Amino acid sequence: MxxxxxxxxxxxxxxxxxxxxxxxxxxxxxxxxxxxxxxxxxxxxxxxxxxxxxxxxxxxxxxxxxxxxxxxxxxxxxxxxxxxxxxxxxxxxxxxxxxxxxxxxxxxxxxxxxxxxxxxxxxxxxxxxxxxxxxxxxxxxxxxxxxxxxxxxxxxxxxxxxxxxPDEEEMKRFYDENPNIFLQPERSNVSHIMLEMPANSAENDRKALEKKLQTIRADIESEKITFEEAVKQYSQHAGTAANGGNLGYIAKGQEGIPPEFEKAALETPVGKISGVVATPIGLHLIKVLAHDEQQTVPLDDIKETLRQxxxxxxxxxxxxxxxxxxxxxxxxxxxxxxxxxxxxxxxxxxxxxxxxxxxxxx
The missing domain is CATH 1.10.4030.10 (Porin chaperone SurA, peptide-binding domain)
Known part of the structure; x- marks a missing residue:
């Protein structure tokens, strides 16, 4: 202590x-x-x-x-x-x-x-x-x-x-009196394929990368290759290339997430792949694995964490x-x-x- x-x-x-x-x-x-x-x-x-x-x-x-x-x-x-x-x-x-x-x-x-x-x-x-x-x-x-x-x-x-x-009554009282603490924002569990695009890239280079991603997307949708296989073969994102491109949950308003990426992650339907998304670190295809609307986390789900x-x-x-x-x-x-x-x-x-x-x- x-x-x-x-x-x-x-x-x-x-x-x-x-x-x-x-x-x-x-x-x-x-x-x-x-x-x-x-x-x-x-x-x-x-x-x-x-x-x-x-x-x-x-x-x-x-x-x-x-x-x-x-x-x-x-x-x-x-x-x-x-x-x-x-x-x-x-x-x-x-x-x-x-x-x-x-x-x-x-x-x-x-x-x-x-x-x-x-x-x-x-x-x-x-x-x-x-x-x-x-x-x-x-x-x-x-x-x-x-x-x-x-x-x-x-x-x-x-x-x-x-x-x-704290006993059950204390936890329930704190939970009821602080609803904003337990509000889970809208979020999506996503995976992505990223191609690096330097900030000073020429327009022709950018268009070539966009076309490459569009071709990859078409191959996935026509089942010539799976998304996971495409990640392994093409993605240049070091942090996720080895795990199927999974980034976990991206929440609305999450710090550090480019707005373009957040928008695509939250608006693309579950199971679908977004169009090409440009961020400061590259160009992406985003696949949405799951989506949760804004909700209040049930007390039973966080009871032990709250107790601690x-x-x-x-x-x-x-x-x-x-x-x-x-x-x-x-x-x-x-x-x-x-x-x-x-x-x-x-x-x-x-x-x-x-x-x-x-x-x-x-």
Whole structure:
């Protein structure tokens, strides 16, 4: 529960999977040698600059693909507040461990290592992994990050109120009060044959590809070849050429689907093949395998998924409530201002040198 709802903290497994002295997703640029730069104090515990940077690394790792690469150079500015909040939460847990007398015992470490062994399948696989990483079990047992995370986990598990899965009445009430969540849009299950067409293709080349697809369509309809055989023989779509061209369900308004493709997928009758459809990646023939009109998904069809989701929401709320309570009773003091942090971490502009300026006079 702790790691599911507190994702900014280093996970135990991630720590174990790295070499003993490294951090998950370690960013060399974030290795500050002076750990004396204190950003905040939490119940007397110093939150250092390095602690905040470690949390920023974790946040940036999870944000990969969602922010432009050029912004990664400013990660320490963009994610400062998030990293600071996460580091403060860790300090709150460490303080609470002292107050409650919670410590990590040998049995806790054994349990975590046994869990890891189960993931690898056999003792032999575990030993091979240790050897490949240049590790020993003793080094893992003494890994500070592993011990810290086990401590955080124990504190949260001891402090967060236990929750129960929702009963039938709760699920029915949520289902009735949130009809839009369970509305399934109109959709079609489709397969396709695609011929690549570069964006700068000449008109004659385009017409030749269209004619080729029209001929393929005619051969399928006259039963000279099956659609699946045509996919195998002609389709240039790497992702589906090996599975009969199947794309699964295409829904109305689905993100990432070209409007021309969506229109043909939803309007072509079941069992029929569309005309030639042009998209930015090529020309297509689309065969509709099944079609569903817009409908509300029956509760019985998604009951277990809904049960898990609502239970996870309860656990998340309970965890958030716990951290809120720690903050309310804790003493949190900001030491380094935003301006001071920004001054230390604003990327310095690169200096462009004109090669001509480096020429020496004769």
């Amino acid at each position: 702790f790691y599911r709802y507190f994702p900014l903290i280093l996970s135990v497994l991630c720590v174990v999977l790295r070499t003993v002295d490294s951090h998950c997703a370690e960013n060399p640029a974030n290795q500050i040698t002076d750990n004396g730069n204190i950003v905040a104090r939490v119940n007397g515990i110093a939150v250092t600059e390095q602690m905040v940077l470690e949390q920023i690394d974790q946040i940036a790792m999870r944000a990969q693909g969602t922010i432009p690469p050029e912004h990664l150079a400013q990660r320490n500015l963009i994610f400062f507040q998030n990293g600071l909040e996460s580091a403060i939460n860790l300090a709150l847990l460490k303080s609470e461990a002292v107050v409650k007398g919670i410590t990590v015992e040998t049995a806790d470490v054994n349990k975590q290592i046994n869990s890891f062994k189960e993931r690898l399948g056999t003792e032999e696989n575990y030993q091979k992994w240790l050897s490949s990483q240049g590790l020993t079990e003793e080094k893992i047992r003494k890994n500070e990050k592993l011990l810290e995370n086990l401590l955080y986990q124990k504190v949260v598990e001891a402090g967060v109120e236990k929750t129960q899965p 989701s609502l239970h996870q929401k309860k656990e998340a709320d309970a965890t958030q409530h716990y951290f809120d309570s720690l903050r309310e009773k804790g003493k949190i003091e900001t030491v380094m201002t935003d301006e001071q942090w920004n001054a230390r971490h604003t990327p310095k502009p690169s200096i462009k040198i004109n090669p001509d300026d480096l020429k020496l006079d004769n």
